[in-house]
Amino acid sequence: MIVGAIAIIAGFFVYGENHHARWWSNMMINGFYFLGIALGALFFYALHFATETAWAVMLRRVMEAVFSFIPYASVVMIIVFIGSTFHWNHIYHWMDEATTMQYVTAASEGSAHPDYFYSLEAAEKAGADVMANPSYDELIANKTMYLNKPFFWIRTLIYLATFILFGNWFRKRSLKEDEVGGTEIHMKGYKRAAVYLVIFAVFSSTLSWDWLMSIDTHWFSTLYGWYVFSGMWVSAMNIITILTLYLISKGYLKEVNSSHLQDMGKWVFALSFLWSYLWFSQFMLIWYSNIPEEVTYFIVRINEYKVPFFGMFIVNFALPMVVLMSRDAKRNPGFLIAMGTIIFIGHYMDTFMLIVPGVMEKMAFGWLEVGFLLGFMGLFINRVFSSLAKAPLEPQKSPYLEESLHHSI
Template sequence: MGTHNYNFTEQFEFTGKAKTLSVIAIVIGIAAIAYGFSNHDLHERTFANLLLMGYYFACVCMSGAFFLAIQFVAQAGWSASILRVPEAMAKTLPIAAVILVVIVGSGLYSHNLYHHWYAPGLTDPNSPNFDKLIQGKSAFLNAPFFMARQIIFLALYSFFAVLLSRLSNNEDLEGGLNSYRKSFKYSCIFLVIYGFTQPIFAFDTIMSLEAHWFSTMFGWYNFAAMWVSSLAIIAIILILLRKSGYMPWVNNSHLHNLGQFIFGFSIFWTYVWFAQFLLIYYANMPEETVYFYKRFEFYKFWFWLNLVLNFLAPVLLLMDRDNKRKENSLLVVSILVLLGHWVDYYQMIMPGAVEEHNGFGFIEVGTAVGFVGLFTFAVLTALSKKPLIAKNHPFLQESLNHHL
């Protein structure tokens, strides 16, 4: 069926311009962080940007593992030939998890993050800083339990991410269905754990920055953002690899599938965003509306840019079937989606971490560039360790002959 000319032992070589640029980006990020910490007045802003990018980094890697698990549980055939890319993202998760735990822990104990609930006297009735609402949440929002949840959740996600990647490697070496069956079983377990804990992870890491406010939709709002971002990254890597002469078996139908997912989940993200906004707007309760008041008052430009990049751009540009199948069109939309969800996380984090908008410049841009470089270096290094195709995947022939 035209599949015998492919080189199933081909490996990606992470050298040259890509490696050099990623290292330069990491150096820029280190310089931006050092600049932020060199000025005491910029510490909160620097920690907020570190949290933004550390969380973004961890979330897309987590979603790489989620992508793998979904494919195994659904017994999907179309994706069998592209699984090495989300596998590389999943293998990077332990690095991202350690970085995020360090950022969260150091920001918490230095009082540069989470000071709405972790500050002296907030739970002491005899203190002038006493906050009855925070005292009521203290059984859940206390530093030891908070950090324990961060470590346990990220450790669990990392364990399953690495496990699924190793099973794929064993499948290459041994053949047969034993590794695939194990992948199916462990994916089922992972999805149950992930489904119940991911909203709590989002509540802890991001929503607790504004501990007086809460939304039961916030976890799924975060899930939509991290999931569509990971789909965009998978699409970008596949397109760039294909342009560089790798993975010739990836065809326009594979891109079409990814484009459909990006299109659909961008609409889902907008639905959850609007539903959360509408309920708070309609209820008109001061303790709820303060969340959007801050974003209207101090972050209005970012508020509207968020909707343009994350809703209008993917919907208008991917509405047409042909655009989902064209490399350049899908590449542009995927980049816009990634930028859009950086704006999305910026909107989530900054009002709770630094209150009013207190500047935008080298710290924001440099930190983002640094983490992009780190992500690129780590993921492409992982990608270069194994052949670019899972040659013994039971549905490989279906994927190689996938046409829509």
């Protein structure tokens, strides 16, 4: 966290070009990446309730600890969005009214705060002498029914409030179940989880459109929401696996056996394939059709970020496929830790590629990025371990506890 604080403070003053674009990009990358990990953990938590997956009960506290980071990552995202709203950064081009107003008063054109008008009729009513706005972008202007600041903030606050409320409810219900036992609380969790899965199915796509896809405002993809969601999910399962192995190495979670680890390894293995399938599907279909307004998204990434763009795909697809294919590898803590570390870095680079090319035509990966990542990792670890310390690491009275304790595959 100290390294991160130094990077944040020093980076703001050192990298001041273009409204501190590099600094704000790093805030966005890390805020979204760790929020995505937390949301992926909350999704799997709800999924294991809705499907009554018994083996995952032993990992419940780890999942709760991971999604406890949602409020902290939400604060970071809100800071970035406030910066965009007040034009402290230019992450979202559509937030600049110069792109959506068709006319500008001749006297104010080129000034710090020009007077813009949507139409000639509006200008005539104001009695202004206007000219065509040279910054007007018809494509962005046509999206203003959805991409406008008030509606963007309404959606964003609904997303974050929903995630925080559901996360808090699941956590409180879990701790209360340790005290009273029985099946009543479990059944409430079962129903609430089913509701959350439906909500998240919508929100995981729409937030990816709002927060990420709108960075490249002219471009869109119907696979984008699924692609971003798969990245969240695999990143979360990877972190849950690493945390579980760490706790086992410290003498905790003694009831977690090799079968539990194999199931976690299976999830990381399978979700790596899901993410890779969606990455390739989106890339192949757009590149093969070669429609100019679609391929522009990949042209800048290939021309300016070729190594990280293709490198992170190879890392996130080929390595899990080779290393985690066998049963023994999924039960081997050494393999899981090594692979997990690589996947963590690989999906961080995936988030980097989702954001940076749309903000900056060319940005080097250097010490600033390393400092930001280490700082956010420190904060994430601190908050997760703090959550782990507040309750027994093994659920006490879950109806599926006995089945989870004797899990064997």
